Amino acid sequence: MAENYDVIIIGSGPGGYIAAIRAAQLGLKTAIVEREHLAGICSNWGCIPTKALLRSAEIFHYAENAKNYGFKIDGKIEADLKAVVTRSRGIAERMNAGVGFLMKKNKVDVIWGEAKLTKPGEIVVSKTTKKPMQPQAPLPKNTKGEGTYTAKHIIVATGARPRALPGIEPDGKLIWTYFEAMVPPEMPKSLLVMGSGAIGIEFASFYRTMGVDVTVVELLPQVMPVEDAEISAFAKKQFEKQGMKIILDAKVTKVEKAANSITAHVELKDGKVEKITADRLISAVGVQGNIENIGLEALGVKTDRGCIVIDGYGKTNVPGIYAIGDVAGPPMLAHKAEHEAVVCVEKIAGLPNVHPMDKLKIPGCTYCSPQVASVGLTEAKAKESGYDIRVGRFPFVANGKAIALGEDQGMVKTIFDKKTGQLLGAHMVGAEVTELIQGFVVAMNLETTEEELMHTIFPHPTLSETMKESVLDAYGRALNA
Structure with a gap:
């Protein structure tokens, strides 16, 4: 017999775990399903560990420029890459464990496995096939597993993954996504970053500060295209003063691989092609929602351009099924997912005066230098x-x-x-x-x-x-x- 809940959330990232906590606070019997690691991409492979890397780079920068603040440091300042990465991963593990604690504290059941919507109000959880990229902290003792579960309200919070361009697919060695960029086995001497959105420019900033020769290629006419043009132009000048090379109105059309380097064919605005050789390439051309293999198509849940279509309260076109966070479309930001979670759950709970999110009031932050x-x-x-x-x-x-x-x-x-x-x-x-x-x-x-x-x-x-x-x-x- 299926175990029944008021709310089941699929995915434990910022949107998912906040939805679970708010639902529990409102007295709803709540469960959350996770297949890989609690806390999602943000805490494990995104927002938090990248800021740890950037903090290390900032300290490195200050140490190298200590004389500007009245200090003399004898000898060469050297970065211990292994220690930098270990610190970042340790912080990710701490965040992971923290969400496990919050689930226990708020009496939210954790169901470990891969969830699939079989009909409105029902999911089937099977054994996960996803191999975690880092150790999962000990799960709450009451963690459940495979089986059928039912709920009047099911919230899809499955997040997103890096988008890959045909012919320039990441291979984990020469062409990286943000996953590989956060745990480099050794520091490359040169790096090509494809895309200058928040992810691309943050990694470009980290590696440049750490002494890497960095080139950024952006398809659009300004770096960080969503920002105000004047701010973008100011930032670009600062990046270039730091030694970063930025090529705008250009696209990578082809990548040739050697044993330990790549050569990118970069098509410029005038149609000319410039060949750029670098040790590694980071593909940062956006992300796409994780909408596959969770039963959306069979139930007729409407999607658009790789994301689930929702109204202002997280409702899909199928009664009882909701979506929040990256899988529900841009802006793909953790704080947007968290607020969306609260709005969705409070509407489910019938609270008065629940306001839909005003996307014009969502701040955007890029932690470059x-x-x-x-x-x-x-x-x-x-x-x-x-x-x-x-x-x-x-x-x-x-x-x-x-x-x-x-x-x-x-x-x-x-x-x-x-x-x-x-x-x-x-x-x-x-x-x-x-x-x-x-x-x-x-x-x-x-x-x-x-x-x-x-x-x-x-x-x-x-x-x-x-x-x-x-x-x-x-x-x-x-x-x-």
Whole structure:
């Protein structure tokens, strides 16, 4: 006889495990199905371990430039790659174990295996065929396994995987995805990164800081294409100052493999082909949803371009089946998945005043050096949308804290509706902007106007003062520039 639940979640990444916890908090009998590792890609192979690598690179950079801060370090600074990778993997394992603890604490049943939807309200879990790429922390003692399980509400949170281009498929040795890029057995001397989105540019930044000769090839006319053009151009100059080579309006059409290197044929905007040889190539051309082999087709669940189609509350076209996170489409961000999870579960539980997600208020962060962060409309999108706008800018070079930190290369840009004073977008590049952006996200959610931001007292000396100054600048009132 099948065991019955109120809610079953397939996948334990940021969307899945948050959905499970919120459902349990609301008194729903909840189970979560996982086939590989608790906490999903984000904690095991994405958001968290990559930030650990980037932190190591940052420390390496400071050590190499210690004299700029008044210190003398005798001898050559050398990176211990094995130790760097081991630290990153250890942090991933800690996150993995943490989610196991949360499942136990919230009395969520863990079902280990591969789930398949057999009909609305029912899944069959079989033994997993997925070989984990790292050890799984000990599972809760009440972990269940193969069998049939039923629930009135089933949430698909199966995440996404790296997209592969025909003819340039990753092979694990010469052509990497982010999986291999996080655990290199040795540091390559040269690297070609295909794609300059968040994943591509973060790895380009890590390897360049670690001393690797890095070339980035981007199909579109700007690096980090989703960002505001002015911020993107600023970041590009900083990357190039660091020695990174960036080729825009170009695509890799062919890759030739040698014993321990690749030669990429890069087609430029004018049609000419440039051959670039590097030790390794990272394919960072996006991700695609894990929608295969889970029974969606048989049940008639609607998909589009590799993702499940949902409404603002995670509902699919089939009653009782929901989707959240990367598998439910862009933006493919962990914090989007987490918020989507809460919205979906609270709607299932019948809570009043549950609001659908406003995707314009989802911040985006790229942890390269310098960092990039944004929320809302770019200047170009605001104009395309018909707004008459005011734009404010403030450089880090005029901020006392940035100067004291030795991090004076950056800027904040704000975009307002000239008619109403509504904050339409905020865009940042520079030190710690991924921490600063949340101030503008809160302001947008509270429908804050320029007047309220101008009357807000920002502490001194802080990098956050650049935020207020950019608002003042939009109205011709900047005080420190």
